[in-house]
Amino acid sequence: MMKFRFRRQGADPQREKLKQELFAFHKTVEHGFPNQPSALAFDPELRIMAIGTRSGAVKIYGAPGVEFTGLHRDAATVTQMHFLPGQGRLLTLLDDSSLHLWEIVHRNGCAHLEEALSFQPPTRPGFDGASGPPSLARITVVLLVGAGDVAALGTEGGSVFFLDVPTLTLLEGQTLGPDEVLRSVPDDYRCGKALGPVESLQGHPRAPSKIVIGYSRGLLVVWNQAARCADRVFLGNQQLESVCWERSGRTLVSSHSDGSYAIWSVDAGSSPTAQPTAATTPYGPFPCKAINKILWRNCASGEHLVVFSGGMPRASYGDRHCVSVLQAASLVTLDFTSRVIDFFTVHSTRPEDDFDEPQALAVLLEEELVVLDLQTPGWPAVPAPYLAPLHSSAITCSAHVANVPAKLWARLVSAGEQQSPQPASASWPITGGRNLAQEPSQRGLLLTGHEDGTVRFWDASGVALRPLYRLSTAGLFQTDCEHADSLAQAAEDDWPPFRKVGCFDPYSDDPRLGVQKVALCKYTAQMVVAGTAGQVLVLELSDVPSEQVVGVASVDLLQDREGFTWKGHERLIPRAGPLPWPAGFQPRVLVQCLPPAAVTAVTLHAEWGLVAFGTSHGFGLFDYRRLSPVLARCTLHPSDSLAMEGPLSRVKSLKKSLRQSFRRIRKSRVSGKKRAVAAGSKLQEANAQLAEQAGPHDVEVTPVQRRIEPRSADDSLSGVVRCLYFADTFLRDAAHHGPTMWAGTNSGSVFAYALEVPTAAAGTEKRPEPAVEAVLGKEVQLMHRAPVVAIAVLDGRGRPLPEPYEASRDLAQAPDMQGGHAVLIASEEQFKVFTLPKVSAKTKFKLTAHEGCRVRKVALVTFASAACEDYAETCLACLTNLGDVHVFSVPGLRPQVHYSCIRKEDISGIASCVFTRHGQGFYLISPSEFERFSLSARNVTEPLCSLDISRPRDATPPGDARPLRESPKLNQANGTPGLVLAPRAVTGAPTPREARELVRAGDTPEPPEAARSPMSVDSATSADTTLDTTGDVTVEDVKDFLGSPEESEKNLRNLSEDEARACAILIK
Secondary structure, three states: OOOOOEEEEOOOHHHHHHHHHHEEEEEEEEEEOOOOEEEEEEEOOOOEEEEEEOOOEEEEEOOOOOEEEEEOOOOOOEEEEEEEOOOOEEEEEEOOOOEEEEEEEEEOOEEEEEEEEEEOOOOOOOOOOOOOOOOOOOEEEEEEEOOOOEEEEEEOOOOEEEEEOOOOEEOOOOOEOHHHHHOOOOHHHHOOOOOOOEEEEEEOOOOOOEEEEEEOOOEEEEEEOOOOEEEEEEEOOOOEEEEEEOOOOOEEEEEEOOOOEEEEEOOOOOOOEOOOOEEEOOOOOOOEOOEEEEEEEOOOOOOOEEEEEEOOEHHHHOOOEEEEEEEOOEEEEEEEOOOEEEEEEEOOOOOOOOOOOOOEEEEEEOOOEEEEEOOOOOOOEOOOOOOOOOOOOOEEEEEEEEEEOHHHHHHHHHHHHHHOOOOOOOOOOOOOOEEOOOOOOOEEEEEEEEOOOEEEEEEOOOOOOEEEEEEEOHHHEOOOHHHHHHHHHHHOOOOOOEEEOOOOOOOOOOHHHOEEEEEEEOOOOEEEEEEOOOEEEEEEEEOOOEEEOOEEEEEEOOOOOOOOOOOOOOOOOEOOOOEEEOOEEEEEEEEEEEOOOOOOEEEEEOOOOEEEEEOOOEEEEEEOOOOEEEEEEEOOOOOOOHHHOOOOOOOOOHHHHHHHHHHHHHHHHHHHHOOOHHHHHHHHHHHHHHHHHHOOOOEEEOOOOOOOOOOOOOOOOOOOEEEEEEEEEOOOOOOOOEEEEEEEEOOOEEEEEEEEOOHHHOOOOOOOOOOOEEEEEEEEEOOOOOOEEEEEEEOOOOOEOOOOOOOOOOOOOOOOOOOOOEEEEEEOOEEEEEEOOOOOEEEEEEHHHHHOOOEEEEEEEEEEOOOOOOOEEEEEEEEEOOOEEEEEEOOOOOEEEEEEOOOOOOHHHHHOOEEOOOOEEEEEEEOOEEEEEEEEOOOOOOOOEEOOOOOOOOOOOOOOOEEOOOOEOOOOOOOOOOEOOOOOOOOOOOOHHHHOOOOOOOOOOOOOOOOOOOOOOOOOOOOOOOOOOOOOOOOOOOOOOOOOHHHHHHHHHHHHHHHHHHHHHHHO
């Protein structure tokens, strides 16, 4: 007999409309440095810069906030890029020899990047040479001739083709083959050798019809395209790397594979020239590496500026990545930590000017972009307002802080300026375009912890992720790096004159310095930084440098438990005596966890003066005002020996291996006995299908739940503390509320402690004589022992409790302390709400049973309505191991929406995700880039900009070129589709995205206190206290809820009618 459990009628139309006003998913902008850059271009008229990557991405940057992003349809490497000056067009060459024309177009008042045309060279049999027809099998170099209407294409076979750029079609009859060039070369130079591929094409600065063609063999030919003849021939014998014109057009400079460069005079006679005017090897006389690129710029002072990459002595410094800047007797060798991709100078390009007068030098490296000010003595580096390398040291954790007070913001900016003072004349030279977004109404901080013990503060309020301040914790500890640095400096010679430039440093002095967790109290400017070796630092912001002694205390989390021996790394040794600290965050207290395992959870309550921390062995509570420990609790299971080995230990117990082997055998036997029971599964599926067909279609059937097997109590790492939380709530009885601390572990255990905090000390620096006491009030064990991801207490209205100091300083609505409180416990498998103080189950949602996925990240988010300024809802946002984002109502835990956000194979992206307080989020799509996304229909941060361009009338593309209506903006790392341009509604009504205001950058002003609820999943501080673990990645597809067949047919009919209506409108 089949039984049906029915729920309420179908979805409420009013609620569905409200969901559209609250929730909307968009991937908006990519912060950081492009991953694996491969090409660089600069438009001197529009002052914009383009970077191409190996994955086929194209990114254009101008002034801060002016960004355009595109992606080629084929994931091929971008090898070259060239701007059509002043037109807002970009020609790109991929490694498959295809050419693509991109355009910046304006729609709805904003500029967007679109791919207009593409060109695939035709392939012909034979080879590109004198004995066969020329072929475009492989393009090696591209040159835009004159104003950019014609492009010269150099090939691997030595031919030069000409292309009409507006239509991307080959110009017939203008192809220049190597046999035609060889007619102008003496017979003794030919000697049966081929010229080789075309290595360089450069246009004459004064005569647009003339170009210089440089062949790999070393031959340079000044070709007059109008007269179809060679004006000058330079018979070089060294393998050619690059060519550059001098501004007047009287001099050519060529660089070669032996580390030398040569200067050729174009005016001296008309016969073929065999010897250059001057040739030099800057770092000779010993063998040197090739000079890959050289630039020659003249100045009014008469001293030429020469910039070249490479050329270092092969034996001594062949592994260095250098760019040399030479002017008169001054030579500076810029030493970088990553490979040089390309570089350009920002100089005058007006024809009426006689001199280049370079202002800045921009060098694109594999891991960062460095800009030098060439007008200031010493050529200092210019701080970048964007494109800062997030991964200067590997990112180990991240957190977001919303609504930062203006006072704290100003203090952070001041501390950052004191760290790197810059001359007043230094300014960012890439200033093209206009940012149309208004100034954000509130400031947002993105904190990133790094492997070298640093914490970086980023301005995440708008499109440009701007560095504000850098905190280093390495100075507090003794490391072995000082002695090595002194030896390296002593061994460094004066020649070549190296100068370290850039901030990318992938090497860590000590892996124990790595930052695992950070928490910031924005109202008291206090923060906690926890590291890999069990160090927990309490810091406070100071506006002046100081010299002081840091208090040190230790907390033994094992509590003298016998049978456990730590086999991991040693603790970090702090420096003794007073230590100098610059302005900024200065350490006050160092708490050392014993054993020195990595800290997995941390939280700070500045109003009570308490910090809680957890490792794989247990958790502790510390009073940093009295400098005394309050609580230490061991969470280890008696058989949990793996937790004692540590992350850096390779010791594996034979006893544990045997135990796990026997467990697997035992489980396989048990599962074999259950297979007979599963034989009737097909019959059950058939019955379920019959029930679905026979049942009524106007009601919703409860979905079938998956059976979840409980986890073993003695699994490895069951004692890992996953989350910690402070709350002022009812724990002992329903009449009295007070401070509490909550801890959740990897084995599904929740510990709740009642705290006795002296009230006289509230808000003061010194603690009175009574010490803080902690008494265990409740202990909850989840049935399936799923790891606890987050804990939050809800007040009588079902809203999260405010952060510390928010209610006392009237910055948020005071919580309802009259009605009954509830605690929300989020595990990897389900969400459950318990009443307080009885801790009885109130409501739950089994995510794993319903959806077949596991929870990875959780946050309480306030969603403001896009239609009503005064309405907002607080919901629970969660990210699963499949990369999906689900939103649930609070406290009812009803599913609202769910979106596919991250690829399920991208484990590092899922582990790095962090939600913001107002419905946005960040996750790493590469080691150097954060993808920003929005779940809110109102709070969206995306580029809104315009560009003043002067473009000639477009020609109609012929059949050879392939026009593209719009370019799909695919995510570079994850491949989640999303168009650059929002599609317009064909019915005439605006889409939800168009209904929002045009100008939106950053979170909009918060709704009134009566309508909003603050977030408090992770204490008073940051937006990330969950553990960065990944777990098992399943391949099962997940679905939210299935509608009835009639509803599906109705939706299909509506969709077909909409498509027909759209076609009719387009035809009109």
